[in-house]
Amino acid sequence: MxxxxxxxxxxxxxxxxxxxxxxxxxxxxxxxxxxxFNWNEVDVYPSFSACDSLETKDEKTACFTDVLTKHILRYLENDSIVVTQDVNETIYLQFQVSETGFLSLSDVKLDSLLVQEIPNLENLIHSSLDSLPKIYPAIKRGQQVKTEFELPIIIQAN
Missing domain, CATH: 1.20.5 (Single alpha-helices involved in coiled-coils or other helix-helix interfaces)
Known part of the structure; x- marks a missing residue:
């Protein structure tokens, strides 16, 4: 006991x-x-309404960049650009999408050949952004957040 x-x-x-x-x-x-907390990733990437039907994050990301790239290229194709030599260069556009869905171009990295051949290229790119469809901002943990990304675009002119 x-x-x-x-x-x-x-x-x-x-x-x-x-x-x-x-x-x-x-x-x-x-x-x-x-x-x-991972500050470099968002839960939902910025999006256009055309990308709403897609399921995965990767598909939506690819759709957003594809719509943006095609819109800029269509705008440049509609403008009559005359070059003296063949151009096949990649430009790098740095964008920022605000919490409200406003897209702004923060930087354009151009090759010297492009600047020489198409001196108003940066202005044309800025103008193309005026007619973009509505952008839905990125979401992180249920909150709309500001995002920055870089988009390469290949410019070809003969």
């Missing part, structure tokens, strides 16, 4: 540690959450 009393006594003395609750502050919870 003494052994049972000793066992119960030892169990109660050592089990008190299990009932201690560690208190955490909201700041500690926030800091822990921010450590696991």
């Amino acid at each position: 003494k052994q049972i009393y000793v066992f119960i006594l030892v169990t109660t003395l050592t089990s008190c540690e299990y009932f201690n609750v560690k208190k955490t502050t909201p700041e500690a919870i926030l800091n822990e959450e921010l450590q696991t």
Whole structure:
């Protein structure tokens, strides 16, 4: 019987540690959450209404870039651009989509040949963005967020 009393006594003395609750502050919870947060990815990429029927994130991303690229190229094709030599260059456009879905062109990386052959190319690209369909902003954890991305476009002219 003494052994049972000793066992119960030892169990109660050592089990008190299990009932201690560690208190955490909201700041500690926030800091822990921010450590696991991936700032470089969004849950839903910016989108056009034409891309709504697609299922996966990769399909929607590809659709968005495809619609944007085709729109810019169509605009450039409709403008009569005259070149003195063949052009087959890639330009890199850096875009920013705001939380409200406003698309802005932040930077254009052009080759010197393109600048020489088509001096108003950057203005044409800016003008093409005026007639874009409505853009739905990216979403991260249920919130609309600002995103930045780079889009390569191949310019060919004969």
